[in-house]
Every structure is written in structure tokens, then in C-alpha cells.
Amino acid sequence: MKKIALVALLGLAQWVTAQTDTKTLVVENTLADLKTYNKYNLNEYTKSFLEKEGFVVFDEKDVPSELANNRCNAYYVNYEDDSTLFTTALKMTIKDCTGKLIYESEFGKTREKDYRVAYREVFRNVAKNFQQNKNRIVFTDTELIVSKPAPVKQTVVENVQPTANKTTNNALVFDFKNGALQGELKDANQKVLYKITKTSVDNLYMASNPYVDGIIYSKNNKWYFEFTKNGEKIIEEIK
Structure with missing residues (x-):
């Protein structure tokens, strides 16, 4: 139990410390049209590669509670699948917390019949394309940078004061x-x-x-x- 708690605290510390200068990415649990986590090692390949590219990266199933409760502190990685009967084709996408597309790669493609080998080859193509375009990615302003929790103000918060002539949906x-x-x-x-x-x-x-x-x-x-x-x-x- 102590080991599990220590791992969780280290993961949280990594995320909090990195917020000022490093983007946080979350690799979603199921990628492309695959129905299970890490099928053909795609989650593992993706997380390891993006960490080497200088990002703080979490698997969706392992995000710390502070990040889970503040989703706009991260960007979300997945793949789009354009495979056919004879071709495996994937492209990487990165979206912000509202679903806005931040980045998409070119499709990596292969006609390899062994799926495990095919997904590895396709990922290599996608990774190479990411490296070529990494510096062109423009992250949106939906990111909410929080290095440590701010004290909660014990006050009544009202964004708009309704008046007698206001109607439903106007305030x-x-x-x-x-x-x-x-x-x-x-x-x-x-x-x-x-x-x-x-x-x-x-x-x-x-x-x-x-x-x-x-x-x-x-x-x-x-x-x-x-x-x-x-x-x-x-x-x-x-x-």
C-alpha cells in the first residue's frame, strides 16, 4: 500500500512541477478503433515516444485526481483509423479539453498482414511525422495552469444578476x-x-x-x- 501511495505521489509531483513550462498529454485508454487498452502495444508506444519528445504524459487510467478534476490542464491523444481489408492506416490526433483539434499527423500506412507488426510500422511513420511538425503545434488557451491549489474563497459567486424582465436562458x-x-x-x-x-x-x-x-x-x-x-x-x- 505504501508503494502504491508513493507512486501516486511521484506522478502527481511530476505533473504539478512541470505545469509552468511543459505541456501535459493524456493518452486515452482506447485508441483508434481498438476496443481494449494497449492492444498491439499502441498505448505503450505512444506514451514512451511522447515522453521522449519532452512532454509530461499520463495514461488516461492513471491521471492524478487534480488533473482528472481539471481536465483543461492537459491535452488528449488518440488516433483516427482509416484501415481497409488490406491496409492498416492510422493518424495521431491531439485535442484540447473542449474537443478542439490541436494537431493531426499524416496517415501512417502499411500492407503488413501481421497486425502486431503492422501497428508498430504505422506508429513509426506517425512518430516520424510528429517529430517533423512538433514545433508547429499551437496549443490553445484552454489550458489552466495551476502549480498549487489556490485557497477557496468563501463567498457567494454570481456571474450575472438576473432582473425581473430576464427570461430563461438569458442569465x-x-x-x-x-x-x-x-x-x-x-x-x-x-x-x-x-x-x-x-x-x-x-x-x-x-x-x-x-x-x-x-x-x-x-x-x-x-x-x-x-x-x-x-x-x-x-x-x-x-x-
Whole structure:
């Protein structure tokens, strides 16, 4: 148990220390159209390669809780599959926490029949293309840099003050009673949309509705609810 705790703490320390100058990447559990983790060693190849390229890299299943609760502190790596009956073809993609595409490689292709060998060859092509274009990648401003948790202010937070003539979807109210950490997100008519909990990051909340848990965050003066359903990441604008 102590060994497990030490490994977790070392992983967290690596992530926190690197935030000021190194991008954090998360390799998603299932890649391309593969249904299982690390099939044909693709997760292992990807993580090892990106670490050698200077990134802090986590497997999705191993991210520390601080990163899991603040997804916009990282970028997410996967592959698109364009394979046919006779050809294996993959390209690497990197997206931000909203699903915006940051980078995509050219397709690596092979006609090798042995899948284990084919995926290794395709990955080498993808990796070579990444190295050629690495310095051209422009990371978006959705990244929220947090080197250590900031103290939570025990205050009522309201982004917009509704007025009598406001209608539904024209305003949002973040209602925390008596400075509590837990509160409610309401529309202009005081209808409760989500149960929310403050985090150490401004404009980022843990959230839930009667059907699913997720996070709420602000981007470009709009609010979004992000959650996972059936293994798929879904982002909904809150109106």
C-alpha cells in the first residue's frame, strides 16, 4: 500500500512541477478503433515516444485526481483509423479539453498482414511525422495552469444578476448559500440546472444533474457542461 501511495505521489509531483513550462498529454485508454487498452502495444508506444519528445504524459487510467478534476490542464491523444481489408492506416490526433483539434499527423500506412507488426510500422511513420511538425503545434488557451491549489474563497459567486424582465436562458446564477462550497447553478427564472461544487480553479466547477456527473467551465464568455457517456466525451453549451 505504501508503494502504491508513493507512486501516486511521484506522478502527481511530476505533473504539478512541470505545469509552468511543459505541456501535459493524456493518452486515452482506447485508441483508434481498438476496443481494449494497449492492444498491439499502441498505448505503450505512444506514451514512451511522447515522453521522449519532452512532454509530461499520463495514461488516461492513471491521471492524478487534480488533473482528472481539471481536465483543461492537459491535452488528449488518440488516433483516427482509416484501415481497409488490406491496409492498416492510422493518424495521431491531439485535442484540447473542449474537443478542439490541436494537431493531426499524416496517415501512417502499411500492407503488413501481421497486425502486431503492422501497428508498430504505422506508429513509426506517425512518430516520424510528429517529430517533423512538433514545433508547429499551437496549443490553445484552454489550458489552466495551476502549480498549487489556490485557497477557496468563501463567498457567494454570481456571474450575472438576473432582473425581473430576464427570461430563461438569458442569465446564469451561481448560487452558494452562506459561502458554502456546494451550491446550485440556476437560470434567470431560478430553475436549478445543476448541483455544483467549487474547485481551486476559477470558473471551473464539479457538476451533476439527475442523469450524469461532469464539470462546468467557461470559455470565450460561454459556459459548457462536459461529461462522459458510454465512453464518449460530450460537451454541451449551457444556455
